[in-house]
Amino acid sequence: MDPRRTARTVSDPKVRQVGFFTPAPPERSVSDPPRFQDPIQPPSPSPTQVNDHSPSGNSLSPVMIPPAHHHSDNFLRTALQATSPTKAFSYSAKTVTIPPENEDVASSFSPGRKVVSAKSPSSFPGVKASSVPASELTTVSVVNLPPGISEKAGGASVEVQNDRPVSAKTLKEKTSKAERRALQEAQRAAKAAAKAEGTKASSAASKVVTSANTKPSKAAKSSSQKNDGSQVAASEKKGGDRAPEKDRKKDAPHPRMQYDDKSRVEKAKKRAVVKQTEARNRVELFRHLPQYEHGTQLPDLETKFFELDPMHPAVYKVGLQYLSGDIRGGNARCIAMFQAFKEAIKDYSTPPEKTLIRDLTARISSYVSFLIECRPLSISMGNAIKFLKNRIAKLPLALSESEAKSTLMLDIDRFINEKIILSEKVIVKHAVTKIRDGDVLLTYGASSVVEMILLHAHELGKHFHVVVVDSRPKLEGQLLLRRLVRKGLSCTYTHVNAVSCIMQDVTRVFLGASSVLSNGTVYSRVGTACVAMVAHAFHVPVLVCCEAYKFHERVQLDSICFNELGNPDAISKVQGRKEINYLDGLVNQENLQLLNLM
């Protein structure tokens, strides 16, 4: 299951080149410092390979690097290069056994109770209390479940839809193509029946079905060589089952879905957990990107709090925090997501008649699609998810559930520690050498790495001045400024519109990045290019600090083809100044379109 692959058929790079953004020299300067990034940058694709792929590219995008770099092994390798002291850690040696906690949760309520509750419906179908003892809990009403349904703590109603694919899936281990085909027909029929029960139920079922379809190829892929594994899998997918292509598209709405394609948007809306009202007045150039009425999402998601049974509370909390903007920044979002996943894996128990590898992958996918609905994923998160799914798929079948879970949790810890924390430390160690006494350093927004660099340099006793450049509407720089000032750094704070004035005093520019793409393009928050170009004009060196796990093989020629649109109302309001309300009530005017690029 590789949603990115299928989604990419839509984005035709020839069309994308229309934008006003050309790879001009100023942009180069952003990605300029190769001396700094060389050791951790993956090899760039050769142009011949690019040409090879483009004619055949029905499923592969024309501009794409060979699949060898596609796997997260690549990231592992590059990160290991960057983080040589890793060897000190021995994570594989320790195995922590975690007892399956769900059983505990399910039964922990029962002690000290006179009448057994409905958690074991098979034994007490429809118990009613006859006597009410004082100050004891008495079950007076129970929920009768139809027999034969797996019990789960609280999730009785949801499980009903899932048992249909389950029965089919046990057969699935070793089937020929024809058999698989037949199975799919049956599943589709079953799904059509399920659809009658409700849209949500059907989407859940289809998710299981699609994941079941694609997993065998993935398992095969993981065992064979990684180099051509994905290609084989892709061709197999194309030739073997053309029919499920439709099903697969129904899977999670990908961030790169073209939102000007009406029929697709409609389909995505049907299975969405978060109610997304699309903003009506959108800028023509960015119609293909999702943009929603921002006020509507949060209250709606909140009211559904108890209705999303399959969602783990930790994941739900993170989703809420993304949506409300409580967690921002690539690293923080990635870490928060992984910690939530860790919680989810800790509480996970494989349902009967399912295998952990497949069911957990499906579960994680549903979490991810929920998070996407809350806010589009950052590239770092995409890479992290790919890593996790890869680890799940590669779990040896012989592993017991608790072992598998502890392995995965250790993997997650290792990812956070190695790919994020350690690489940040390495970057800091290297970048600090670029700071000299008497420097005036400029930074834009609030990047966690840049902040660490500045603090570390300060700890080393270097004397320098920091210029924090900020921009509305989020004003993240103020938080950075507050922290820097508290640590005793001397700072200047200004907004991005004054950057050309302040730039003449600056000796170095440090920028954080959301991602570095395979053609060297730096992908960061809006305004970064502007700062970099001004720095270029003033002949000020620019250093971009980006962890290796944020690298991506995608090639993006401009910032129009993919971007994130924020709440357009945010730019019309000024914090702390209520009297500025010139745009109030004008938002729904036909000839006014607000654009808040993120």
Added chain:
Amino acid sequence: MDFQVVVLAGGNSKSLTPLVSKDVPKPLLPVANHPVLYYVLHQLEESNLKDLIVVVEGEDAGLLVGAWISGTFVDRLHVEIAAVPEDIGTAGALRAISHYLTAKDILVVSGDLVSDVSPGAVAATHRRHDAVVTATLCCVPISGSSESGSSGGKDKTKKPGRYNIIGLDPRKQFLLHIATEIEKDTRLQKHLLHAVGQMEIRSDLMDAHMYAFKRSVLQEVLDRKDTFQSLKQDVVPYLVRSQLKSEAVLSGIRQAEEDGNEKVSFPNNQVMVSQILANASTPSFHELYSMDPDGSAQTRKTHKCCAYIASSSSYCVRLNSIQAFMDINRDVTGEADHLLSDNVIGPSPKLGTKTTVGPHCMLGEGSEMGDKCQVKRSVIGRHCRIGSHVKVVNSVVMNHVTIGDGCIIQGSVICSNVQLQERVVLKDCQVGAGFVVTAGSEYKGESLARKEK
């Protein structure tokens, strides 16, 4: 979602004396022909909360409530009844069932709440901020006070101190002050004001008595402060008051968290991770306050008390007085009729000739009415027999009531099994269950009840 729901369906309430009795405990008091508890349970069911604990005061009431729930909600809800001794207050009731609470967070809902505020929204707010307590606040219904004059003028029974004084932070997320009774003066904490910088004090908000608590903290507070009687008057104000100096409350939890962290093999990195996470979000005043003025080390322990403010369009009233009872009856049949799922007029009312039933009325099944009756803005229960030339305006008539010919009933509540003989005139009265009003008598603004033997 790791939430447990506790419905506090208190037994008898003194402010509703003629209406509630031993046979009809407060949770079963019919509002528009449904017990008031039905509204809470129905709403919880709609938000997919099916495992509930209902706490009832007194064993008899527990039996009655349990019988009713098992009859109404069988196959739909999984409800457990806990009967607690009377007069131990809401906090005492929670203390009594404390050992049944196991989930991470507890949602406490009052059983006399009639509202359409989603409990999910409260829980989500609670979770998002990782708060210790989240209180649901709703705007005071405007219709309640303005129309009350026309509906009976029961202003004297309405307590003036029903509304609270509530302090909020500028972003309206955190609860800074809560005072339940309006006193001459109320004391604000200086250090809290100093930490927040700005406080918004409002008196137009009402505490809906729907709280989300962090279980560990709630249990600790209940254990520690065994004099606390009421959630609303003791526990919540205490938590709000101590939110910036919560060493006593939170020490145990923090300890546990730190222990958990040390098991991880990279303790040093864990600090960095948490720092990255902390830096990513806008710090609330709690975090700012807990920092040292110079460094970043957290020295002072704080906890967050959140507020969920329901939108002004949502309906939210507590049934805690006769006036509220009248208001709710009127609203449920009228403007807030979405709270009830079934139809307003029962299946088989027998109406005589020239009898008119106005809008916003509700007739229970099996009720019979004679000729030339008028019913306006009233609720009439099941199996009532109403004679001819009867006028019922702005009133609530419960089940099995017999009303003789020529009665005029205005703004009154008539409980079950009451017999009104001919030509009775009632205005703004409450008639207790089983009472017999003799023919031709006139009452105004009185409360009639059978004497307890």
